[in-house]
Amino acid sequence: MAMTAIGFIGLGVMGGPMAANLVKAGFEVTGYNRSPEKTQRLVAAGGRGAASAAEAVEGADVVITMLPDSPDVESVLLGSGDDGVIARLAAGTTVVDMSTIRPDVARSLAAAGAQRGVGVLDAPVSGGEQGAIDATLSVMAGGDAATFEAARPVLDAVGKTIVHVGPAGAGQTVKAANQLIVGGTLQLVAEALVFLDAHGVDRARAVEVLAGGLAGSAVLDRKAPAMLAANFRPGFRVDLHHKDLGIVTAAAREAGVAIPVGALVATLMGSLRAQGHGDHDHGALLLQVERLSGRASA
Template sequence: MTTTVAVIGLGIMGGPMAANLIKAGHRVVGYNRSPEPVRRLQDAGGHGAGSVAEAVRVADVVITMLPDSPDVEAVALGQDGTGADGIYANARPGTLHIDASTIRPDVARRLAEAGRERGVRVLDAPVSGGEPGAVEGTLSIMVGGDAADVEAARPVLEAVGRTIVHVGPHGSGQTVKAANQLIVAGNIALVAEAVVFLEAHGVNTAAAVEVLAGGLAGSTVLDRKGHTMLARDFTPGFRVELHDKDLGILTAAAREAGVVIPLGALVAQLMASLKARGDGGLDHSALLTLVEQLSGRSAGPPS
Protein backbone atom coordinates (compact mmCIF):
# COMPACT_ATOMS: atom_id res chain seq x y z
CA MET A 1 0.00 0.00 0.00
CA THR A 2 1.36 3.43 -0.94
CA THR A 3 1.97 5.70 2.03
CA THR A 4 1.38 9.44 1.67
CA VAL A 5 4.21 11.30 3.36
CA ALA A 6 4.20 15.03 3.97
CA VAL A 7 7.71 16.48 4.23
CA ILE A 8 7.92 19.88 5.90
CA GLY A 9 11.31 21.49 5.24
CA LEU A 10 12.96 20.67 1.90
CA GLY A 11 16.46 22.03 2.51
CA ILE A 12 19.88 20.36 2.33
CA MET A 13 18.61 17.32 4.23
CA GLY A 14 14.84 17.34 3.73
CA GLY A 15 14.98 17.69 -0.05
CA PRO A 16 17.08 14.56 -0.69
CA MET A 17 15.10 12.62 1.91
CA ALA A 18 11.86 13.50 0.10
CA ALA A 19 13.41 12.42 -3.21
CA ASN A 20 14.36 9.04 -1.76
CA LEU A 21 10.84 8.57 -0.41
CA ILE A 22 9.53 9.11 -3.95
CA LYS A 23 12.04 6.57 -5.32
CA ALA A 24 10.81 4.07 -2.71
CA GLY A 25 7.28 4.38 -4.09
CA HIS A 26 5.70 6.67 -1.52
CA ARG A 27 3.44 9.57 -2.47
CA VAL A 28 5.21 12.69 -1.19
CA VAL A 29 3.68 16.09 -0.55
CA GLY A 30 6.16 18.80 0.34
CA TYR A 31 6.01 22.24 1.91
CA ASN A 32 8.82 24.75 2.24
CA ARG A 33 8.81 28.45 3.04
CA SER A 34 10.76 29.26 -0.15
CA PRO A 35 9.29 27.95 -3.42
CA GLU A 36 12.35 26.64 -5.28
CA PRO A 37 12.75 23.44 -3.19
CA VAL A 38 9.07 22.68 -3.77
CA ARG A 39 9.60 23.02 -7.54
CA ARG A 40 12.54 20.59 -7.33
CA LEU A 41 10.34 18.12 -5.45
CA GLN A 42 7.65 18.38 -8.12
CA ASP A 43 10.25 17.81 -10.83
CA ALA A 44 11.23 14.61 -8.99
CA GLY A 45 7.64 13.37 -9.01
CA GLY A 46 6.35 14.80 -5.74
CA HIS A 47 3.49 17.19 -5.03
CA GLY A 48 3.69 20.71 -3.64
CA ALA A 49 1.50 22.21 -0.94
CA GLY A 50 0.81 25.87 -0.22
CA SER A 51 0.81 25.48 3.56
CA VAL A 52 1.61 23.10 6.38
CA ALA A 53 -2.11 22.48 6.89
CA GLU A 54 -2.64 21.58 3.24
CA ALA A 55 0.31 19.18 3.26
CA VAL A 56 -0.61 17.25 6.40
CA ARG A 57 -4.36 16.89 5.83
CA VAL A 58 -3.75 14.17 3.24
CA ALA A 59 -0.78 12.50 4.94
CA ASP A 60 -0.38 9.18 6.71
CA VAL A 61 3.08 10.25 7.90
CA VAL A 62 4.50 13.73 8.43
CA ILE A 63 8.27 14.29 8.48
CA THR A 64 9.66 17.59 9.71
CA MET A 65 13.26 18.57 8.94
CA LEU A 66 13.70 22.07 10.35
CA PRO A 67 16.59 24.10 11.81
CA ASP A 68 15.77 24.46 15.52
CA SER A 69 13.36 23.80 18.38
CA PRO A 70 11.25 26.97 17.88
CA ASP A 71 10.77 26.13 14.20
CA VAL A 72 9.49 22.64 14.98
CA GLU A 73 7.22 23.92 17.74
CA ALA A 74 5.74 26.58 15.45
CA VAL A 75 5.04 24.10 12.67
CA ALA A 76 3.65 21.40 14.97
CA LEU A 77 1.63 23.60 17.31
CA GLY A 78 0.79 26.46 14.91
CA GLN A 79 1.96 30.01 14.49
CA ASP A 80 -1.29 32.00 14.45
CA GLY A 81 -1.96 31.91 18.20
CA THR A 82 -4.80 29.42 17.92
CA GLY A 83 -2.80 26.46 16.65
CA ALA A 84 -5.19 26.13 13.73
CA ASP A 85 -2.42 26.24 11.13
CA GLY A 86 -0.21 23.60 12.79
CA ILE A 87 0.35 19.91 12.13
CA TYR A 88 -1.56 18.65 15.14
CA ALA A 89 -4.68 20.70 14.38
CA ASN A 90 -4.88 19.43 10.80
CA ALA A 91 -3.51 15.88 10.80
CA ARG A 92 -5.94 12.98 10.86
CA PRO A 93 -6.12 10.91 14.07
CA GLY A 94 -3.45 8.21 14.02
CA THR A 95 -1.07 10.16 11.79
CA LEU A 96 2.62 9.61 12.54
CA HIS A 97 4.73 12.72 13.03
CA ILE A 98 8.41 11.90 12.63
CA ASP A 99 10.54 14.86 13.62
CA ALA A 100 13.93 14.37 11.97
CA SER A 101 15.19 17.78 13.09
CA THR A 102 17.78 18.20 15.83
CA ILE A 103 16.07 19.90 18.77
CA ARG A 104 16.13 19.94 22.57
CA PRO A 105 15.09 16.66 24.25
CA ASP A 106 12.62 18.48 26.53
CA VAL A 107 10.92 20.03 23.49
CA ALA A 108 10.67 16.57 21.88
CA ARG A 109 8.92 15.26 24.99
CA ARG A 110 6.57 18.26 25.07
CA LEU A 111 5.64 17.77 21.40
CA ALA A 112 4.94 14.08 22.01
CA GLU A 113 2.47 14.98 24.75
CA ALA A 114 0.82 17.67 22.61
CA GLY A 115 0.49 15.23 19.73
CA ARG A 116 -0.99 12.55 21.97
CA GLU A 117 -3.70 14.98 23.06
CA ARG A 118 -4.71 15.43 19.40
CA GLY A 119 -4.45 11.76 18.44
CA VAL A 120 -1.12 12.16 16.60
CA ARG A 121 1.68 9.64 17.22
CA VAL A 122 5.01 11.49 17.56
CA LEU A 123 8.57 10.20 17.22
CA ASP A 124 11.79 12.15 17.62
CA ALA A 125 14.06 10.71 14.94
CA PRO A 126 17.10 12.93 14.31
CA VAL A 127 19.55 11.75 11.70
CA SER A 128 23.29 11.58 11.19
CA GLY A 129 25.21 11.31 7.95
CA GLY A 130 25.01 14.83 6.57
CA GLU A 131 24.04 15.74 3.04
CA PRO A 132 25.84 12.73 1.50
CA GLY A 133 23.86 10.36 3.71
CA ALA A 134 20.62 12.13 2.86
CA VAL A 135 21.34 11.92 -0.88
CA GLU A 136 22.46 8.28 -0.73
CA GLY A 137 19.65 7.20 1.60
CA THR A 138 22.15 5.86 4.13
CA LEU A 139 21.39 8.03 7.16
CA SER A 140 21.74 6.74 10.69
CA ILE A 141 18.48 7.40 12.52
CA MET A 142 18.13 7.39 16.30
CA VAL A 143 14.47 7.12 17.26
CA GLY A 144 12.74 8.02 20.50
CA GLY A 145 9.11 7.11 21.20
CA ASP A 146 6.74 4.18 21.63
CA ALA A 147 7.99 0.89 20.21
CA ALA A 148 4.81 0.20 18.23
CA ASP A 149 5.04 3.61 16.56
CA VAL A 150 8.70 3.02 15.66
CA GLU A 151 7.77 -0.22 13.91
CA ALA A 152 4.92 1.51 12.10
CA ALA A 153 7.35 4.17 10.90
CA ARG A 154 10.08 1.74 9.87
CA PRO A 155 9.04 1.30 6.19
CA VAL A 156 9.24 5.08 5.74
CA LEU A 157 12.49 5.42 7.68
CA GLU A 158 14.07 2.62 5.64
CA ALA A 159 13.60 4.72 2.50
CA VAL A 160 15.95 7.39 3.87
CA GLY A 161 18.26 5.55 6.26
CA ARG A 162 20.37 2.43 6.61
CA THR A 163 20.79 2.26 10.40
CA ILE A 164 17.52 2.72 12.27
CA VAL A 165 17.60 2.13 16.01
CA HIS A 166 14.93 2.62 18.66
CA VAL A 167 16.95 4.17 21.50
CA GLY A 168 14.25 4.70 24.12
CA PRO A 169 11.21 6.79 25.07
CA HIS A 170 10.32 10.25 23.75
CA GLY A 171 13.32 12.58 23.82
CA SER A 172 15.88 9.76 23.72
CA GLY A 173 16.54 10.21 20.02
CA GLN A 174 17.47 13.84 20.62
CA THR A 175 19.69 12.90 23.55
CA VAL A 176 21.59 10.39 21.41
CA LYS A 177 21.85 12.97 18.62
CA ALA A 178 23.45 15.42 21.07
CA ALA A 179 26.07 12.77 21.85
CA ASN A 180 26.57 12.25 18.11
CA GLN A 181 27.20 15.96 17.61
CA LEU A 182 29.72 15.95 20.45
CA ILE A 183 31.70 13.14 18.81
CA VAL A 184 31.52 14.69 15.33
CA ALA A 185 32.62 18.13 16.54
CA GLY A 186 35.51 16.63 18.49
CA ASN A 187 36.61 14.64 15.45
CA ILE A 188 36.44 17.68 13.20
CA ALA A 189 38.52 19.72 15.64
CA LEU A 190 41.19 17.01 15.87
CA VAL A 191 41.33 16.47 12.11
CA ALA A 192 41.72 20.23 11.68
CA GLU A 193 44.58 20.31 14.19
CA ALA A 194 46.22 17.32 12.49
CA VAL A 195 46.05 19.01 9.07
CA VAL A 196 47.61 22.23 10.38
CA PHE A 197 50.29 20.19 12.20
CA LEU A 198 51.15 18.16 9.09
CA GLU A 199 51.27 21.21 6.83
CA ALA A 200 53.56 23.01 9.28
CA HIS A 201 56.04 20.16 8.89
CA GLY A 202 55.84 20.11 5.10
CA VAL A 203 54.41 16.59 4.94
CA ASN A 204 52.56 15.31 1.86
CA THR A 205 49.18 15.84 3.47
CA ALA A 206 47.12 13.90 0.90
CA ALA A 207 49.29 10.85 1.49
CA ALA A 208 49.16 11.40 5.24
CA VAL A 209 45.36 11.54 5.28
CA GLU A 210 45.22 8.34 3.21
CA VAL A 211 47.38 6.34 5.62
CA LEU A 212 45.73 7.80 8.72
CA ALA A 213 42.33 6.81 7.37
CA GLY A 214 43.51 3.19 7.13
CA GLY A 215 44.49 2.88 10.77
CA LEU A 216 43.00 3.41 14.20
CA ALA A 217 42.77 7.16 13.50
CA GLY A 218 40.36 6.44 10.65
CA SER A 219 36.83 7.76 10.91
CA THR A 220 33.91 8.84 8.77
CA VAL A 221 34.84 12.44 9.57
CA LEU A 222 38.37 11.90 8.26
CA ASP A 223 37.07 10.13 5.15
CA ARG A 224 34.52 12.83 4.29
CA LYS A 225 36.20 15.98 5.57
CA GLY A 226 39.95 15.34 5.36
CA HIS A 227 40.42 16.01 1.66
CA THR A 228 37.92 18.88 1.56
CA MET A 229 39.87 20.50 4.40
CA LEU A 230 43.08 20.12 2.37
CA ALA A 231 41.32 21.76 -0.59
CA ARG A 232 39.88 24.51 1.66
CA ASP A 233 36.47 23.62 0.25
CA PHE A 234 33.93 24.66 2.87
CA THR A 235 30.79 24.36 0.73
CA PRO A 236 28.16 23.67 3.38
CA GLY A 237 27.01 20.11 3.90
CA PHE A 238 26.32 20.92 7.54
CA ARG A 239 26.61 24.57 8.49
CA VAL A 240 28.67 25.95 11.37
CA GLU A 241 25.61 27.79 12.72
CA LEU A 242 23.66 24.54 13.00
CA HIS A 243 26.48 22.68 14.72
CA ASP A 244 26.84 25.62 17.10
CA LYS A 245 23.13 25.28 17.90
CA ASP A 246 23.49 21.53 18.45
CA LEU A 247 26.44 21.98 20.80
CA GLY A 248 24.37 24.46 22.77
CA ILE A 249 21.75 21.72 23.20
CA LEU A 250 24.49 19.33 24.30
CA THR A 251 26.07 21.61 26.88
CA ALA A 252 22.68 22.54 28.35
CA ALA A 253 21.64 18.88 28.61
CA ALA A 254 24.99 17.94 30.16
CA ARG A 255 24.63 20.68 32.76
CA GLU A 256 21.09 19.53 33.53
CA ALA A 257 22.36 15.97 34.12
CA GLY A 258 25.37 17.10 36.15
CA VAL A 259 27.80 15.67 33.58
CA VAL A 260 31.18 17.32 32.96
CA ILE A 261 32.25 17.47 29.28
CA PRO A 262 35.52 19.46 29.25
CA LEU A 263 36.49 18.61 25.66
CA GLY A 264 32.94 19.13 24.46
CA ALA A 265 32.75 22.50 26.17
CA LEU A 266 36.00 23.57 24.49
CA VAL A 267 34.96 22.56 20.99
CA ALA A 268 31.58 24.23 21.58
CA GLN A 269 33.43 27.48 22.30
CA LEU A 270 35.54 27.06 19.15
CA MET A 271 32.44 26.49 17.02
CA ALA A 272 30.74 29.50 18.62
CA SER A 273 33.83 31.59 17.87
CA LEU A 274 33.74 30.53 14.23
CA LYS A 275 30.09 31.55 13.99
CA ALA A 276 30.75 34.88 15.76
CA ARG A 277 33.53 35.56 13.25
CA GLY A 278 30.90 35.55 10.52
CA ASP A 279 31.44 32.05 9.17
CA GLY A 280 28.19 30.48 10.31
CA GLY A 281 27.16 29.68 6.74
CA LEU A 282 30.27 27.60 5.98
CA ASP A 283 30.62 23.86 6.43
CA HIS A 284 31.59 22.91 9.99
CA SER A 285 34.94 21.66 8.66
CA ALA A 286 35.83 25.37 8.37
CA LEU A 287 36.96 24.93 11.97
CA LEU A 288 40.28 24.33 10.21
CA THR A 289 40.56 28.06 9.48
CA LEU A 290 40.21 28.92 13.16
CA VAL A 291 42.95 26.46 14.10
CA GLU A 292 45.14 28.02 11.40
CA GLN A 293 44.46 31.49 12.72
CA LEU A 294 45.21 30.49 16.32
CA SER A 295 48.47 28.99 15.06
CA GLY A 296 49.44 32.18 13.26
CA ARG A 297 49.43 30.39 9.93
CA SER A 298 46.60 32.24 8.26
CA ALA A 299 45.73 35.84 7.55
CA GLY A 300 42.20 35.18 8.79
CA PRO A 301 38.90 33.66 7.74
CA PRO A 302 38.25 32.59 4.15
CA SER A 303 37.00 35.33 1.84
Protein backbone atom coordinates in the same frame (compact mmCIF):
# COMPACT_ATOMS: atom_id res chain seq x y z
CA MET B 1 -2.63 0.34 7.83
CA ALA B 2 -0.13 0.65 5.00
CA MET B 3 1.28 4.14 5.14
CA THR B 4 1.67 5.62 1.69
CA ALA B 5 0.83 9.33 1.81
CA ILE B 6 3.53 11.51 3.32
CA GLY B 7 3.45 15.22 4.08
CA PHE B 8 7.01 16.55 4.19
CA ILE B 9 7.77 19.96 5.70
CA GLY B 10 11.26 21.39 5.23
CA LEU B 11 12.96 20.68 1.90
CA GLY B 12 16.41 22.11 2.51
CA VAL B 13 19.87 20.58 2.15
CA MET B 14 18.79 17.44 4.01
CA GLY B 15 15.03 17.42 3.59
CA GLY B 16 15.04 17.88 -0.18
CA PRO B 17 16.95 14.70 -1.04
CA MET B 18 15.20 12.75 1.72
CA ALA B 19 11.80 13.63 0.27
CA ALA B 20 13.03 12.71 -3.22
CA ASN B 21 14.16 9.30 -1.94
CA LEU B 22 10.72 8.71 -0.47
CA VAL B 23 9.24 9.38 -3.91
CA LYS B 24 11.69 6.87 -5.41
CA ALA B 25 10.57 4.33 -2.82
CA GLY B 26 6.98 4.61 -4.06
CA PHE B 27 5.43 6.89 -1.45
CA GLU B 28 3.08 9.71 -2.36
CA VAL B 29 4.97 12.74 -1.09
CA THR B 30 3.56 16.24 -0.78
CA GLY B 31 6.15 18.78 0.31
CA TYR B 32 6.22 22.31 1.60
CA ASN B 33 9.10 24.73 2.08
CA ARG B 34 9.11 28.44 2.76
CA SER B 35 11.35 28.86 -0.30
CA PRO B 36 9.11 27.87 -3.25
CA GLU B 37 12.04 26.89 -5.49
CA LYS B 38 12.88 24.03 -3.12
CA THR B 39 9.31 22.80 -3.34
CA GLN B 40 9.63 22.84 -7.12
CA ARG B 41 12.67 20.54 -6.91
CA LEU B 42 10.48 17.95 -5.21
CA VAL B 43 7.86 18.36 -7.91
CA ALA B 44 10.55 17.82 -10.53
CA ALA B 45 11.52 14.62 -8.70
CA GLY B 46 7.96 13.31 -8.94
CA GLY B 47 6.44 14.63 -5.72
CA ARG B 48 3.69 17.15 -5.17
CA GLY B 49 4.06 20.73 -4.04
CA ALA B 50 1.99 22.50 -1.39
CA ALA B 51 1.57 26.20 -0.72
CA SER B 52 1.45 25.74 3.06
CA ALA B 53 2.27 23.26 5.79
CA ALA B 54 -1.46 22.70 6.31
CA GLU B 55 -1.91 21.79 2.66
CA ALA B 56 1.11 19.46 2.75
CA VAL B 57 -0.30 17.36 5.60
CA GLU B 58 -3.88 17.12 4.37
CA GLY B 59 -4.78 13.43 4.13
CA ALA B 60 -1.27 12.32 5.11
CA ASP B 61 -0.64 9.02 6.88
CA VAL B 62 2.79 10.20 7.97
CA VAL B 63 4.07 13.74 8.45
CA ILE B 64 7.83 14.40 8.41
CA THR B 65 9.44 17.63 9.55
CA MET B 66 13.03 18.56 8.79
CA LEU B 67 13.51 22.08 10.14
CA PRO B 68 16.43 24.13 11.51
CA ASP B 69 15.72 24.48 15.22
CA SER B 70 13.35 23.82 18.14
CA PRO B 71 11.28 27.03 17.71
CA ASP B 72 10.70 26.22 14.03
CA VAL B 73 9.42 22.74 14.83
CA GLU B 74 7.21 24.00 17.66
CA SER B 75 5.80 26.73 15.43
CA VAL B 76 4.88 24.28 12.67
CA LEU B 77 3.62 21.37 14.77
CA LEU B 78 2.00 23.24 17.66
CA GLY B 79 1.35 26.72 16.30
CA SER B 80 -0.71 28.78 18.70
CA GLY B 81 -3.22 26.01 19.22
CA ASP B 82 -5.67 24.91 16.56
CA ASP B 83 -3.50 26.25 13.73
CA GLY B 84 -0.65 23.83 14.39
CA VAL B 85 -0.13 20.77 12.20
CA ILE B 86 -0.80 18.28 15.00
CA ALA B 87 -4.23 19.81 15.59
CA ARG B 88 -5.10 19.22 11.93
CA LEU B 89 -4.21 15.53 11.85
CA ALA B 90 -6.57 12.61 12.20
CA ALA B 91 -6.09 10.22 15.10
CA GLY B 92 -3.71 7.45 14.10
CA THR B 93 -1.48 9.70 12.01
CA THR B 94 2.24 9.51 12.71
CA VAL B 95 4.53 12.54 12.95
CA VAL B 96 8.25 11.94 12.50
CA ASP B 97 10.35 14.95 13.42
CA MET B 98 13.76 14.41 11.83
CA SER B 99 15.11 17.83 12.80
CA THR B 100 17.76 18.25 15.48
CA ILE B 101 16.10 19.91 18.46
CA ARG B 102 16.19 19.93 22.26
CA PRO B 103 15.23 16.64 23.94
CA ASP B 104 12.77 18.40 26.25
CA VAL B 105 10.97 19.89 23.24
CA ALA B 106 10.78 16.44 21.65
CA ARG B 107 9.11 15.13 24.80
CA SER B 108 6.59 17.98 24.83
CA LEU B 109 5.71 17.35 21.17
CA ALA B 110 5.12 13.67 21.90
CA ALA B 111 2.84 14.61 24.79
CA ALA B 112 0.89 17.05 22.60
CA GLY B 113 0.46 14.38 19.95
CA ALA B 114 -0.71 11.79 22.46
CA GLN B 115 -3.51 14.11 23.58
CA ARG B 116 -4.90 13.97 20.03
CA GLY B 117 -4.16 10.33 19.26
CA VAL B 118 -1.23 11.24 17.04
CA GLY B 119 2.01 9.29 17.42
CA VAL B 120 5.13 11.47 17.45
CA LEU B 121 8.66 10.17 16.96
CA ASP B 122 11.81 12.22 17.38
CA ALA B 123 14.08 10.72 14.72
CA PRO B 124 17.06 12.96 13.98
CA VAL B 125 19.63 11.80 11.47
CA SER B 126 23.37 11.71 10.94
CA GLY B 127 25.27 11.33 7.69
CA GLY B 128 25.21 14.80 6.19
CA GLU B 129 24.05 15.92 2.79
CA GLN B 130 25.66 12.99 0.98
CA GLY B 131 23.99 10.54 3.32
CA ALA B 132 20.65 12.20 2.59
CA ILE B 133 21.27 11.96 -1.16
CA ASP B 134 22.38 8.32 -0.99
CA ALA B 135 19.64 7.30 1.51
CA THR B 136 22.33 5.98 3.87
CA LEU B 137 21.54 8.12 6.90
CA SER B 138 21.71 6.86 10.46
CA VAL B 139 18.33 7.42 12.11
CA MET B 140 18.11 7.48 15.90
CA ALA B 141 14.46 7.30 16.87
CA GLY B 142 12.78 8.03 20.18
CA GLY B 143 9.15 7.38 20.99
CA ASP B 144 6.60 4.61 21.31
CA ALA B 145 7.94 1.25 20.03
CA ALA B 146 4.76 0.38 18.13
CA THR B 147 4.74 3.78 16.41
CA PHE B 148 8.37 3.25 15.44
CA GLU B 149 7.63 -0.15 13.90
CA ALA B 150 4.69 1.26 11.94
CA ALA B 151 6.89 4.04 10.56
CA ARG B 152 9.82 1.72 9.81
CA PRO B 153 9.12 1.40 6.05
CA VAL B 154 9.31 5.19 5.75
CA LEU B 155 12.54 5.40 7.72
CA ASP B 156 14.07 2.58 5.67
CA ALA B 157 13.62 4.69 2.54
CA VAL B 158 15.90 7.45 3.82
CA GLY B 159 18.41 5.64 6.00
CA LYS B 160 20.65 2.61 6.31
CA THR B 161 21.06 2.33 10.08
CA ILE B 162 17.68 2.66 11.77
CA VAL B 163 17.58 2.19 15.55
CA HIS B 164 14.85 2.73 18.11
CA VAL B 165 16.90 4.15 20.99
CA GLY B 166 14.21 4.63 23.62
CA PRO B 167 11.20 6.74 24.67
CA ALA B 168 10.34 10.25 23.49
CA GLY B 169 13.39 12.51 23.62
CA ALA B 170 15.89 9.65 23.44
CA GLY B 171 16.48 10.18 19.72
CA GLN B 172 17.43 13.82 20.29
CA THR B 173 19.65 12.86 23.22
CA VAL B 174 21.56 10.39 21.04
CA LYS B 175 21.82 13.02 18.30
CA ALA B 176 23.29 15.45 20.83
CA ALA B 177 25.93 12.83 21.67
CA ASN B 178 26.56 12.39 17.94
CA GLN B 179 27.16 16.10 17.47
CA LEU B 180 29.47 16.13 20.48
CA ILE B 181 31.62 13.39 18.93
CA VAL B 182 31.56 14.88 15.44
CA GLY B 183 32.47 18.36 16.66
CA GLY B 184 35.34 17.10 18.80
CA THR B 185 36.67 14.88 16.02
CA LEU B 186 36.50 17.67 13.45
CA GLN B 187 38.48 19.96 15.74
CA LEU B 188 41.19 17.32 16.16
CA VAL B 189 41.29 16.65 12.40
CA ALA B 190 41.78 20.38 11.85
CA GLU B 191 44.59 20.50 14.42
CA ALA B 192 46.25 17.43 12.90
CA LEU B 193 46.18 18.93 9.39
CA VAL B 194 47.79 22.17 10.57
CA PHE B 195 50.34 20.18 12.60
CA LEU B 196 51.27 18.07 9.57
CA ASP B 197 51.56 21.11 7.32
CA ALA B 198 53.84 22.88 9.80
CA HIS B 199 56.23 19.93 9.59
CA GLY B 200 56.18 19.85 5.79
CA VAL B 201 54.45 16.49 5.54
CA ASP B 202 52.33 15.62 2.51
CA ARG B 203 48.95 15.89 4.18
CA ALA B 204 47.03 13.85 1.60
CA ARG B 205 49.35 10.88 2.08
CA ALA B 206 49.24 11.31 5.83
CA VAL B 207 45.43 11.26 5.80
CA GLU B 208 45.48 8.12 3.67
CA VAL B 209 47.49 6.16 6.20
CA LEU B 210 45.74 7.68 9.22
CA ALA B 211 42.39 6.63 7.79
CA GLY B 212 43.53 3.02 7.75
CA GLY B 213 44.53 2.95 11.41
CA LEU B 214 42.94 3.58 14.77
CA ALA B 215 42.65 7.30 13.95
CA GLY B 216 40.38 6.46 11.04
CA SER B 217 36.76 7.61 11.22
CA ALA B 218 33.82 8.59 9.05
CA VAL B 219 34.63 12.22 9.91
CA LEU B 220 38.17 11.85 8.58
CA ASP B 221 37.00 10.03 5.46
CA ARG B 222 34.24 12.46 4.58
CA LYS B 223 35.64 15.78 5.73
CA ALA B 224 39.42 15.70 5.30
CA PRO B 225 39.43 15.81 1.45
CA ALA B 226 37.38 19.02 1.39
CA MET B 227 39.42 20.51 4.22
CA LEU B 228 42.65 19.76 2.32
CA ALA B 229 41.18 21.47 -0.73
CA ALA B 230 40.00 24.44 1.37
CA ASN B 231 36.51 23.72 0.08
CA PHE B 232 34.06 24.82 2.73
CA ARG B 233 30.86 24.67 0.72
CA PRO B 234 28.37 23.60 3.35
CA GLY B 235 27.30 20.04 3.73
CA PHE B 236 26.56 20.94 7.35
CA ARG B 237 26.81 24.61 8.27
CA VAL B 238 28.75 26.03 11.20
CA ASP B 239 25.55 27.84 12.25
CA LEU B 240 23.75 24.53 12.70
CA HIS B 241 26.58 22.78 14.52
CA HIS B 242 26.85 25.80 16.82
CA LYS B 243 23.14 25.38 17.58
CA ASP B 244 23.57 21.66 18.18
CA LEU B 245 26.47 22.13 20.57
CA GLY B 246 24.29 24.57 22.48
CA ILE B 247 21.77 21.75 22.87
CA VAL B 248 24.54 19.44 24.09
CA THR B 249 25.91 21.86 26.68
CA ALA B 250 22.44 22.72 28.01
CA ALA B 251 21.43 19.06 28.27
CA ALA B 252 24.72 18.18 29.97
CA ARG B 253 24.24 20.96 32.49
CA GLU B 254 20.68 19.80 33.16
CA ALA B 255 21.96 16.27 33.86
CA GLY B 256 24.95 17.44 35.88
CA VAL B 257 27.42 15.89 33.44
CA ALA B 258 30.87 17.40 32.85
CA ILE B 259 31.86 17.73 29.18
CA PRO B 260 35.09 19.78 29.38
CA VAL B 261 36.30 18.94 25.87
CA GLY B 262 32.82 19.38 24.43
CA ALA B 263 32.46 22.76 26.11
CA LEU B 264 35.75 23.88 24.56
CA VAL B 265 34.68 22.71 21.11
CA ALA B 266 31.38 24.55 21.56
CA THR B 267 33.33 27.72 22.36
CA LEU B 268 35.57 27.26 19.31
CA MET B 269 32.56 26.65 17.06
CA GLY B 270 30.91 29.78 18.44
CA SER B 271 34.08 31.76 17.82
CA LEU B 272 34.25 30.52 14.24
CA ARG B 273 30.67 31.61 13.73
CA ALA B 274 31.38 35.03 15.27
CA GLN B 275 34.20 35.48 12.78
CA GLY B 276 31.68 35.32 9.95
CA HIS B 277 31.95 31.66 8.96
CA GLY B 278 28.46 30.60 9.94
CA ASP B 279 27.51 29.69 6.37
CA HIS B 280 30.64 27.59 5.84
CA ASP B 281 30.85 23.84 6.33
CA HIS B 282 31.87 22.91 9.89
CA GLY B 283 35.17 21.69 8.43
CA ALA B 284 36.04 25.39 8.45
CA LEU B 285 37.32 24.77 11.97
CA LEU B 286 40.56 24.33 10.02
CA LEU B 287 40.59 28.07 9.28
CA GLN B 288 40.48 28.89 12.96
CA VAL B 289 43.33 26.52 13.86
CA GLU B 290 45.40 28.06 11.06
CA ARG B 291 44.68 31.53 12.38
CA LEU B 292 45.49 30.57 15.97
CA SER B 293 48.75 29.05 14.72
CA GLY B 294 49.72 32.12 12.71
CA ARG B 295 49.47 30.12 9.51
CA ALA B 296 46.37 31.68 7.95
CA SER B 297 46.72 32.26 4.21
CA ALA B 298 44.80 35.53 4.41
